[in-house]
Amino acid sequence: MFIPCDRGGDSAAPDFKGFTLLMPAVSVGNVGQLAIDLVISTLDMTKVGYFYTDCLVPMVGNNPYATAEENSTELSINAEVYSLPSKKLVVLQIRSPFIKNKYRPFCETLLSWVKSSKCARVVLLSSSHAYQRDDEQLLGTPLRYLLTPDLQEAVGGRMKELNWKEMEKVAAYPGISDTDKVLHIPGGGITKLLFTESCSEGIQMAVLLKFCSEGDNIPDAFVLVNYLNEWLQLIKSEVSTIHNSMDPSSPWKIPSSWRLLFGNGLPPALF
Amino acid sequence: MATFFGEVVVAPSRAGLDEEEEAREETPEDREIRRELEKKRYRKIDVQWTWQAGGSAQEPLVCSRFIVAIGRNAAAFLSSFILDSVCWEVVGVVKLWNEWCRTSSTTNVLPTDSFCLFYRLISDPTVLLCQCSCYVAEDQQFQWLEKVFGCMQKKGLQVTILSTCPVADYKTQESTLTLVSPFLRALKTKEFQEQVCCPLLEQPNIVRDLPAA
Numbered sequence: 001m002f003i004p005c006d007r008g009g010d011s012a013a014p015d016f017k018g019f020t021l022l023m024p025a026v027s028v029g030n031v032g033q034l035a036i037d038l039v040i041s042t043l044d045m046t047k048v049g050y051f052y053t054d055c056l057v058p059m060v061g062n063n064p065y066a067t068a069e070e071n072s073t074e075l076s077i078n079a080e081v082y083s084l085p086s087k088k089l090v091v092l093q094i095r096s097p098f099i100k101n102k103y104r105p106f107c108e109t110l111l112s113w114v115k116s117s118k119c120a121r122v123v124l125l126s127s128s129h130a131y132q133r134d135d136e137q138l139l140g141t142p143l144r145y146l147l148t149p150d151l152q153e154a155v156g157g158r159m160k161e162l163n164w165k166e167m168e169k170v171a172a173y174p175g176i177s178d179t180d181k182v183l184h185i186p187g188g189g190i191t192k193l194l195f196t197e198s199c200s201e202g203i204q205m206a207v208l209l210k211f212c213s214e215g216d217n218i219p220d221a222f223v224l225v226n227y228l229n230e231w232l233q234l235i236k237s238e239v240s241t242i243h244n245s246m247d248p249s250s251p252w253k254i255p256s257s258w259r260l261l262f263g264n265g266l267p268p269a270l271f
Numbered sequence: 272m273a274t275f276f277g278e279v280v281v282a283p284s285r286a287g288l289d290e291e292e293e294a295r296e297e298t299p300e301d302r303e304i305r306r307e308l309e310k311k312r313y314r315k316i317d318v319q320w321t322w323q324a325g326g327s328a329q330e331p332l333v334c335s336r337f338i339v340a341i342g343r344n345a346a347a348f349l350s351s352f353i354l355d356s357v358c359w360e361v362v363g364v365v366k367l368w369n370e371w372c373r374t375s376s377t378t379n380v381l382p383t384d385s386f387c388l389f390y391r392l393i394s395d396p397t398v399l400l401c402q403c404s405c406y407v408a409e410d411q412q413f414q415w416l417e418k419v420f421g422c423m424q425k426k427g428l429q430v431t432i433l434s435t436c437p438v439a440d441y442k443t444q445e446s447t448l449t450l451v452s453p454f455l456r457a458l459k460t461k462e463f464q465e466q467v468c469c470p471l472l473e474q475p476n477i478v479r480d481l482p483a484a
């Protein structure tokens with residue numbers, strides 16, 4: 001599945017032992033993917049390979065993180081892997097939707113790659129439909145986290161210190177009070193599947209998600225990436241609040257590919 | 272969703288996976304229909320070569336240049352300007368089926384047919400051309416790719432892909448109404464060292480489907 005980039009002289013495959021794998025779920029508003037774009041762009045991460053998979057719709061374009069003419073012509077495809085060894089961070093970016101009936105095969109292949117490359121833990125950035133919140137969830141923070149039992153011991157305490165809220169379970173049959181509670185992440189894409197598989201396979205996984213709706217999801221991406229930063233401290237930020245969105249002095253760098261998200265310029269003949 | 276100017280743009284569902292989809296109740300008839308459809312789609316991508324050409328996993332086709340035209344416009348370009356029965360011969364065909372099209376079973380095709388044919392230059396049999404005017408569904412693209420390229424020797428192979436996209440899909444600072452069209456753009460791998468005849472595709476534009484695969 002993972003194909004390392006040919007880096008010329010250095011022919012050894014990259015070593016991710018002990019690294020944290022950061023990845024998005026293709027979910028409502030694409031918030032996870034936008035947040036990952038911010039991480040890759042700000043930390044100026046190097047591409048180290050890609051996933052050769054039949055589970056995602058094919059796409060290709062030129063370098064989405066280009067900053068100048070010289071670095072704008074590297075091809076980029078739908079599932080690529082970037083790394084920053086100094087922070088023991090490896091990032092997977094997914095750029096297209098899943099093909100029907102391919103969610104499960106992708107999750108299985110991904111988790112077996114996580115195990116074979118000996119990543120220490122996986123952090124999944126995701127989102128969930130805001131309109132599906134219950135009365136209590138409508139109040140307070142729209143951010144939630146989940147930890148697999150294997151990661152609970154290591155970082156559960158830190159989450160409590162940060163005063164984070166764990167994703168609530170909901171009744172399997174709403175309206176009937178004495179039913180089992182289940183995990184329900186509407187609009188979360190493969191989030192629930194990956195999480196439940198990781199629980200049963202003993203993989204250390206954390207899910208960070210935000211309740212949101214489709215629309216201009218750039219502010220949601222900033223909120224989610226700042227939430228991630230509260231824990232992982234990827235960049236220094238003096239004021240790390242959830243209200244820091246599109247502040248021009250924000251430390252996150254918007255990639256050049258975010259231009260024209262809402263259409264082209266207007267025809268002058270219109271006026 | 273409405274853009275800033277107010278026109279309504281259809282935004283396809285981005286999440287992709289609906290949890291309800293997995294737990295959907297299917298009648299036995301629905302399940303049977305779905306199974307038959309899947310069998311028809313996956314079993315029926317078939318690459319057939321004429322006996323002279325060879326081309327199989329055991330005996331890969333020797334190929335130096337492979338030109339692929341995807342879509343009706345690109346296929347028509349090849350028919351109008353490149354192909355003729357004197358210099359090119361048909362050496363293969365891809366047969367596939369999906370809900371949008373079924374490829375024609377003959378090699379003597381009309382421009383309005385859906386087809387996917389391979390031609391070889393008679394004077395240089397290592398130059399191969401593919402005209403693919405049929406629609407290859409997203410869950411068939413990978414299989415198409417593996418079956419076609421699986422028959423070819425990849426060392427020293429140069430691949431050129433021709434396709435078209437609507438001007439309205441092109442993202443640019445100005446309005447597309449003022450753009451002079453048609454115009455060319457290219458994407459190339461870093462191994463391609465020759466001069467490209469037109470500018471490279473600017474971000475944030477992308478290419479999808481079979482040309483991307």
